[in-house]
Amino acid sequence: MNKNFKIFLKKYGFKKNIIPLYILIIFLIIISTVISIMRPKYQGILVDSLSNFTHLDKITFYKRLKFFLLILLLSYVVxxxxxxxxxLxxxxxxxNLRQDVNNKLSTINNEYYHTHNFSDILLKVDKDIETIKFFGIPTIIKLVTNIATLVFVIPYMFYIDKKITVINLSLLLLIPLLSWIFGTLIQKTTRKVLDSYNSTTNVLNNNYANWKNILLFSCQNYVNFKYKENNQEYKxxxxxxxxxxxxxSALFLILQYGGAVAIWVLGSxxxxxxxxxxxxxxxxxxxQSIIMNPIMEFSYFIxxxxxAIESIEDLYQFYNYSDMDLGKVKLDVSPSLIRLENVSYSYNNSEEMVLKNISVEFEKGKVYAIIGKSGEGKSTLxxxxxxxxxxxxGNIYINNVNLNDLNKKSYWSYLGYTMQRPKFFNDSIITNLNLQKNLSIxxxxxxxxxxxxxDDIIGTDSSWDTIITTDTENFSEGQLKRLDISRNLLKKPSILLFDEATASLDAVRQAQFFDLIKDLSNDCIIILITHDMNEVKYVDEVYSLVNKELKSNMTLSKEKISY
Structure with missing residues (x-):
């Protein structure tokens, strides 16, 4: 049995809360098996009684008919x-599988988000889990039912007629062999189905994200052809x-037909x-029909x-993806120094570095600005x-402790990070501002x-209970920036990172923002990225990212731009 399938059965298939359901199912399997033996027998007796009409005992016949109809109804109900x-x-x-996919996203190595698309997660939830749902445990339950049926019905057939039974079994037992051959081919094809489904979903997701560009550049032909190409492969x-x-299935029917021929020729x-x-x-x-179904189901089981194995393997590639290394050294004191030593970075282990040999120190009590052209790696830094x-x-040190060794959760508890494009949960304003439920109103x-x-919050229809929609289109970029800044400042962090935090703010609000962070800088390390040279006058030290290297720029002012 496949290794991951064993793990799947142990973790998900035999949880305590579903054991009572298994007991009920086993009880029903026993009833169904008994009925499988009795039903054809009594049907045959009824037919023979009607064939000998002149000697028919109607009272006995109707008693048998009632009993037959009762077990027939019972078989349907069971x-x-x-x-x-x-x-159920x-x-x-x-x-449980869906929940674990969601839970894994909270612990998975950060690199996963840089090397995979959201559609990869949708594949796990929409395709893999649904496949396992229909072909996993239900298939095993059918297998147990069918084995029970075969164990009891085949001996009874031998009791009736050995020769006919041997011929039918010889034909029907070819079915598992054919299923094994076709099963191998089906597994390979299923892998291609999953891959092509993923590609198709990726294209659709990408087209959806670019809907404005599609309209602006009238590139419907491009996106339609791109999707059609992947969709055709999936088809x-x-x-x-x-x-x-x-x-x-056709080969199964041919074998069943051969068995039926044997019964009617030898039987007549x-x-x-x-x-x-x-x-x-x-x-x-x-x-024959009763034992044909279990043997066919056994073949379908293969x-x-x-x-199911292909989907379980695909799912466990995600489950087994390495979790983030949280580090062992807990940060017990507020960070007062960040030091980078010869830090370089490349995405996906590419030889081309995004950042090269960066060495710099950031200390508490100062506000730092990092400037540079788009694409120089400021956000990456x-x-x-x-x-x-x-x-x-290279290495990054927090209070002279290597960041790789630090417990990330303890480090992040001191960190505030306003990103270039703020992300919010599809929930109320108050929930998004108080995610840890530890703040007073x-x-x-x-x-x-x-x-x-x-005032912007109070002015919305539902005030603090206003839902921030998934596309965030019910708030302006400036409002979202200010909400994100508020959320981060409410953490009372010791390190504040701002990635173009003031890009959508007007001049008055920019000045208010810098007055606020100047007050906070006494107890914080504050690093901000900006393209606005007017903001440089508010900071203590300026660094320029040029040709992927970080250089100190102490002479920079709003009148003089050195890059």
Whole structure:
């Protein structure tokens, strides 16, 4: 059995809360198996009774008919209850899998976000988990049901007629062999289906994100062709897999047909010879159908197992992705010094460095500005200082402790980081400002007044309960910047990183902002990125990023730009 499948069964398939459901399902399997033996037998007796109409005992016949109809109804009820209980098990497992995907996002190595798209996560939730939901545990439950049926029905068929039973079993047992052959092909094709689905989703996601560009540049033909190309590949792979499923099923039917021929030819011969009744022939046909279903289901299990395994493997590639190294050294005192020594960085281990040999110190009590042209790596530098990225070469020290060794959670508790494009949860303003639920409303209101966002909040329809929509289009860029600044200042951090925090603020609010951070700088290390040379007059030291290297620029002022 596949290693990850074993892990999956142990962690998700046998949780305590679903064990009672398994017990009920096993009970239903036993009832279903007993009915599988009794139903064809009594149907055959009824047919034989009607065939000998002149000697028919109507009272006995109707008693048998009532009993037959009762077990027939019971078989239907049992089947649907078992399906319902199986669906409960499947949904419970799927829910746990989805939750663990979400939980993993909080611990996964930061590099994952730089090397994967959101559509990769959608693939796990929409495709992999749904596949496991339908083909995982339900398939195993069917397998147990079918094994129970075969164990009891086949001996009874031997009791009726050995020769007919041997012929049917010989034909039907070819089904697992064919399934193994087709299952291998289906597994390979399923891998291609998942990959092409992911590619198609990526393109669709990218097109959605660029809807404004599509309209502005009238590039509908470009995006339609790009999607069509990937969609066609996805369709080809789905059609190929459907063909394999169809061929597999067609061969099963041919084998079943051969068994039916054997029953009717040999059975009719024995009827004429007076050694078998018509009812017994019909009973054998029913028994053949009953054992055919488990054997076919066993074959489908092989196919479904391969399909589920491919999805489990894909899911566990994500689950097994390395978690972020939080470090062992806890930061117990407020950071007062950040030191970079020969720090270089390249994305995805590329040979081309985004930043090269940066050595600099940032200390508490000062406000620092980093300027430079777009694409020079200013935002990357802040991500390195924040611990969201790890230097390719060199080291970063916080209070003379290597950032790689520091416990990141303890470090982040001292860090405030206003990003270039603020991100908010699709929730109320008050929730986004108080994510840790540790602030009073008076604290939040006071800070929002300092940042001049309080009146904007009060002016919304629902005040503090106003929902920040997913696309954030119910707030302006300036309002979002001020909300983000407020959120970070409410942490009372010892390190403040601002990535173009004032880019969408007017001159008055910019001045208010710098007055505020000047007051905070006595107890903080403050580093800001800016393109606005007017802001340089508010800072203590200026550094320029030129040709991927950081250079001190002590002479820079708003009248003189040195890059």
């Amino acid at each position: 089947v649907y209850i078992q399906k319902y209980l199986t669906s 098990v499947s949904e419970e497992i799927a829910s 080809r792979n789905l059609k190929h897999r459907s063909l394999l499923y169809t061929l597999n 011969y024995k009827v004429f010879a007076g050694t078998m009744t018509i009812g017994t022939v019909l009973a054998l046909m029913n028994y 196919n479904d197992y391969h399909t 802040l991500q390195l200082i924040s611990g969201f990225l790890t230097p390719t070469k 008076s604290e939040i209101q006071a800070k929002c007044k300092d940042i001049d966002i309080y």
